[in-house]
Amino acid sequence: MRGWAGALRVARAELSGFRERFDFGGRDVASWFPGHMAKGLRQMRASLRRADCLIEVHDARIPLSGRNPMLQEVLGIRPHILVLNKMDLADPRRQPTVLEHLKQQGCSHVVFADCQHDGNVKKIVPLVAKLVGNSPRYHRAEVCEKPLMYLVDTPGVLPPKLGDMETGMKLALCGAIRDHLVGEDIMADYLLYILNKQQQFRYVQHYGLAEACDDIKPVLKHVALARGRTQKVKVLTGTGNINVTMLNYPAAAYEFLRDFRAGRLGRVTLD
Numbered sequence: 001m002r003g004w005a006g007a008l009r010v011a012r013a014e015l016s017g018f019r020e021r022f023d024f025g026g027r028d029v030a031s032w033f034p035g036h037m038a039k040g041l042r043q044m045r046a047s048l049r050r051a052d053c054l055i056e057v058h059d060a061r062i063p064l065s066g067r068n069p070m071l072q073e074v075l076g077i078r079p080h081i082l083v084l085n086k087m088d089l090a091d092p093r094r095q096p097t098v099l100e101h102l103k104q105q106g107c108s109h110v111v112f113a114d115c116q117h118d119g120n121v122k123k124i125v126p127l128v129a130k131l132v133g134n135s136p137r138y139h140r141a142e143v144c145e146k147p148l149m150y151l152v153d154t155p156g157v158l159p160p161k162l163g164d165m166e167t168g169m170k171l172a173l174c175g176a177i178r179d180h181l182v183g184e185d186i187m188a189d190y191l192l193y194i195l196n197k198q199q200q201f202r203y204v205q206h207y208g209l210a211e212a213c214d215d216i217k218p219v220l221k222h223v224a225l226a227r228g229r230t231q232k233v234k235v236l237t238g239t240g241n242i243n244v245t246m247l248n249y250p251a252a253a254y255e256f257l258r259d260f261r262a263g264r265l266g267r268v269t270l271d
Contacts, residue, residue: 018196018214024165024186052132053079055124060090060112063098064271065170067105079131080109087112087119089261091198091269098271170270175261179254188253189216191260194270202266206259217249224252 048054058066063084082102084090095112102110109127113120162168169190172182179187192214195203201212207222224230229251234241259265 018212019193022166022190022193027165027186053081053128055081055083055128057083057085059174059176060084060087061268061270062170062174062176063090063269064101065167066174066176079128080107081124081127081131082107082110083124084110084112085115088114088117089263089267091267094269094271098269101271173257173260173270179257184250184253184257185216188220188256191257192216192219195265195268198268200266200268202264203256203259206264220249220252220256221247223256224248227252227255229255 056067084098090112099110109131111120111123111127113124115121162171168177169182169187171177172179172187173191173194192203195201196212196214203209203219204212207219207226209219209222213219224247229248230245231248231251233246234243260268
């Protein structure tokens with residue numbers, strides 16, 4: 001019965017005419033580039049001059065949007081490995097497409113990893129040794145004795161100007177940009193749009209919805225009810241003030257985003 005019910009929900013969803021494009025409401029691309037990032041970028045460029053091999057680490061859910069175009073000129077100078085972390089949260093079916101796009105960008109050494117559970121992490125050191133050889137220069141922290149290897153860690157840095165709202169929204173969904181700078185309400189709506197577009201309907205069962213939905217308000221209503229996200233509001237009446245319990249939609253939007261980031265809504269690649 002459950003299988004039939006799930007298939008019916010998906011069939012209805014496919015026929016319901018979901019949004020083909022997301023309306024950002026005329027919002028402009030904001031510049032989320034704090035001063036500390038500018039300083040970090042300068043330090044990063046100085047450190048890269050002394051490196052034998054560059055290990056670029058990004059979220060596997062945004063393997064294309066997450067890359068900083070300002071570093072492309074530096075990455076071509078020395079051996080380069082791209083590590084796509086959190087592969088346990090990304091859609092494994094999209095890996096071949098992602099690899100093809102990255103190959104076109106000049107990335108021939110890509111490692112999908114899950115650093116929390118050591119997935120493929122042990123492949124990185126041998127790959128570095130293969131690309132660099134056995135005589136790396138001295139850097140900050142020793143990470144391996146055989147072969148002798150040192151590591152300089154650098155902060156994550158966003159480009160000073162994002163190309164478009166879509167890229168910024170993907171970065172925000174993965175936590176690269178603070179939620180309040182973008183707005184949890186529009187982020188939740190964009191997430192719903194992406195889930196439906198990719199036919200990722202696990203949220204239907206997770207929140208007890210009757211079927212997939214393209215309107216964020218009823219979805220957040222179910223999230224608020226399922227998680228007890230309510231607030232008491234004082235209402236003025238003709239006989240005095242009364243306290244009314246209402247659903248807390250901002251809190252529900254945050255829960256929706258948090259469930260996505262924890263993988264509870266399925267394995268999703270945003271690019």
